[in-house]
Amino acid sequence: MLDQSFDFIAPSAQGARPVHVVRPAGLSGFLETLPPAQAAFLRDGGFTAKSGELRFLPGQSGIEGAVLGIGTDTSPFVFGTLPMQLPESSTWKFEAGDYDDQAATLGYCLGAYRYKQFTSASRQPASLFVPDGHDLSKIQAAATWMVRDLINTPANILGPVELADFAVSLANRYGAVSETFSGAALENAYPTIAAVGRGSSRPPQVVTFHWRGSTAHESAPLLSLCGKGVCFDTGGYDLKPSAGMLRMKKDMGGAATVLGLARMVMAADLPIRLAVRVGCVENSVSGTAMRPSDVIRTRSGLSVEVGNTDAEGRLVLCDLLDEASEEHPTLLVDCATLTGAARVALGPELPALFSNDDALGDALLRFGNMAHDPMWRLPLWPGYDEWLKSSIADLNNVSSKPMAGAITAALYLQRFVKAGVPWMHIDLYAWNDQGRPGRPEGGEAMAMRALFALARDGFRA
Secondary structure: OOOOOOEEOOOOOOOOEEEEEEOHHHHHHHHHHHHHHHHHHHHHHOOOOOOOEEEEEEEEEEEEEEEEEEEOOOHHHHHHOOHHHHOOOOEEEEEEOOOHHHHHHHHHHHHOOOOOOOOOOOOOOOOOOOOOOOOOHHHHHHHHHHHHHHHHHHOOOOHHHHHHHHHHHHHHHHOOOOEEEEEHHHHHHHHHHHHOOOOOOOOOEEEEEEEEEOOOOOOOOOOEEEEEEEEEEEEOOOOOHHHHOOOOHHHHHHHHHHHHHHHHHHHHOOOOEEEEEEEEEEEOOOOOOOOOEEEOOOOOOOOEEEEOOOHHHHHHHHHHHHHHOOOOOOOEEEEEOOOOHHHHHHHOOOOOEEEHHHHHHHHHHHHHHHOOOOOEOOOOOHHHHHHHHHOOOOOOOOOOOOOOOHHHHHHHHOOOOOOOOOEEEEEEOOEOOOOOHHHHEEEEEOOOHHHHHHOOOOOOO
């Protein structure tokens, strides 16, 4: 159920009714192409082609077609209401017009998503015929569905082992070479992840896999991805209030995003090399859990004082980043639902981007805007680096100041990225607080399509 099929994609255009997509500037010309009765029907109904405005065209046997107004909207999301607004058990196809047909396919597919593992949806999406040449749109939509399913799955169903098993199954599907670490092997290779998971009866695991495109040579660009996979976060001994735990099944949203991006790269067979690392763990409370003031020796050799057990995400990532840096990737990216401070600064819809490479950071922002997958860049401000000092260890996992929490978390991670490695850290929310066209309430893939566009471009700044 963590990889639903696109049953709403029609195998042929036979019997498909037309969806006409219209902007206000082209409305008068469009009306002239319709039979007089249908044109009069739209005029009398006050149709203005504003964004999201849908009207049905009557015919002798019922609904003959549909007209969707999109205003000046260029995003895929304006098409996201169609699957549940068009009549159930009907089949449709988009007619040519003044819009991006790839965006239309993507938006329709995104709007058709529903999480159905524990309920049978009473309303099925209308079917859509998708012509040839839309493979990338379908690849992106399928990866988004996968990410949403992973995030929406409750923690009692998707724990560290289950998330790790899913990562392995994804790697196997595309012929990637994977390795799973647990027990003593994980303790030795990823000591901070082991420390975070020590309080849970469900042991942590780390999955790594490597893949190379069919046309990629041995020295092709290497994209290295690290994901925070905290399947549930109680906060540890620095316990979250009950309200703060309600959405903590989504604390593996960074790992889900990384796996979704990897799926897109592999499905599109990009001419690059890919390395993926996900730390799968649960931050719980027990007699064996890490405590505030504990000191942990990281994979890099740096010692870390645990100033707060609820700042576990950076502990999960730091060993992964250290190992990934050793491969000298063309670009190293980590994704994590890391700080509430990023949400205070930017709200739920804008992931915070940090980068040690200005040109690549700017390029990702540009691709994000083009893909309607935006981010906002925050600084790796060196003046706050000293806030991570510890009197008994090399550094603390939290700042000594109650300000700039997203920045100091990024500065902590930067300590584990080797010099000369281009790096991006994306602090994301991975959730829609309320449903919007093409973005139903629940788990969400953020920054993923922007990163995919950058990877397709070959990491050119």
